[in-house]
Amino acid sequence: MFDDLLNTGRKIEGVTDGTSNTALYAEVTAGYLSGGGGGKKNGDCFETTTSQPYQNLTWAQLQAGRAELLSRDYKTASLAGGWSPAWSYKGYPYVEGSPWRTWYNHLLPPNAPCWRPGDWWAIVVPASSYHTGGANVGMADGSVRFVRDGVDPDAWMSYGSRAGGEVGGSLD
Template structure:
C-alpha cells in the first residue's frame, strides 16, 4: 500500500512507523552502576570537605581563646587562674566547685552579658537545696566559642543536675598531675607548671602567671587544647572519652615531677592504655564514666583543664583521663589527655596566641617540654 504525500512522492505505509527513543534494561543498569560508582567516589571527598570545614571552625575557636587570653592579660596583668574558689565565709573551707579560667575571659570573647550574669561569690552549681543551684541562669548555657563542631555533644542527667557537656577546650596545667585544688584549705597540691595557676591560700596562695613568667617563650608553651566530651550514667563506649580509675601504677607518679621519673611515667601510661583496652567492652556502667567537658564553668582537671603527659589523641593511650583512684571521675588527678575527632593529633593554642596541630607521634619529653612555662628545655623547631 502506497501513501501519496503533498510533495507528490509516494512511500510505503510501514515507513511511517518510526522507532521511539529510549533505554534498554541493560543500558539503564549500566547508568545506575556508573552513578553509584560516582557517589562512592565523591562521598568521601564530601565528608572530608565537611570535616575540613569543622576543623577550620575549631581552629578559629582556639584562635579566639588565644586572643581573649591576651586581652585579659592586657587588662589584668596576668593570665587567668585555673581554679578560682568561691568562699562566702572568711576562714571557712571552700565549697562547691572552682570557677574555670574560661569563665574569667568571657568578657573578652564578646560574652559580657554572660559574664555579668555570674555571681562569683558563689561556686558554679553550688547546691543550696535539692531544687536550686547558684548561678542557674547560666548553668545550662552553651557557648559556640567552647564547642568544636567535630564532636557530637549530648546532654546527660546526673541526679538532679543536667550536665550539658558543653566544653571542648581545656587550659594546660603543664606536667602537673595532681591538681585537686582547695576542696579544703589543708589539701596539699602541686603548683601548676603551665600558664594557668591554682588557688590555695594555705599551701602557696593564689598563683597567677604573666608573660614574664613564661621564660621558655610564649611560642614554646601550650595554653589550650581540645578534648572530647565524656558522659555519665550510660556506658561511655568510646575509650577516648572515658576516665579510667583503679590503675595503681599512676599512684607512684601522681604527686611527683614526671620529667624526673621517665621510666615510671612510661610504665604508668602503658598500664592506663592496657586498662582502657581491657575495659572497653565491660558492662559495668561505673567504669569509664567521665565529666570531661561537663561544663565550661568548673575549673577541674578533666573538665576544663588537661596536662601534657599523654601524647595527644594517641591510639596507644586511648583515654580521656587515667587515675589511681576510681572515685575521681572528675579527673582531679592523674593523666588527663588531649583528644579530638581530628585524625592524627589535636589542635593547640600556644601562649603567643598561635594555633598549631601536634601529632600523636610527638616524643613524650618534647611534649612535656611544650607544656611547661619555665622548664628551661631547648626545643628544636622540627621536633614536632
C-alpha cells in the same frame, strides 16, 4: 601554663621557656554525659594504678609514669568510678573548671586514653580531638598548632611547662 587551683594570674615574663615553646590550651573531647559511653578512648577516663607518686615528681619519675600508662590497655580497664553509672563526664560541666572535667595535661601525647591512677588529683587527661591523627594546641605566642598523636613524648611534655628550662624539640 596554668598549674594550680587558685586561679592566680600569670604574666608573660614568667614564661621563661619562651611563648612559642609553651602551650596555653589544647582541645579535649567531651564525654558522654549519661555514663553510657561504654569505654570509648576519647570520651571516658579509665581506672588504673601506677607505682609512681603523683606530687613533686622528677623528670625521670614523670617519664617512668608515662611509660607505665602507655603500656596499659584501656579496652580492658574499668571506667574511673565511684558513681553509678560509671564516670564519663570528661569535659562536663565546663563551668566547674575542675581538672578531671575540663583541664588537660602533657604527660601523655594527644589522643592517648585518660587515666585516673587511684586519685582524682592525679588524673592524666591528654589533649584529645575528633580530628584524625592529632589535636589543635594554642600556644602562648598566640599561634595554633596541630600536634600529631605520634609526637615525641618528651618534646610534648616540655611544651606543658612555662619555666622548666627544657629544650622543647619538634612538635611536628
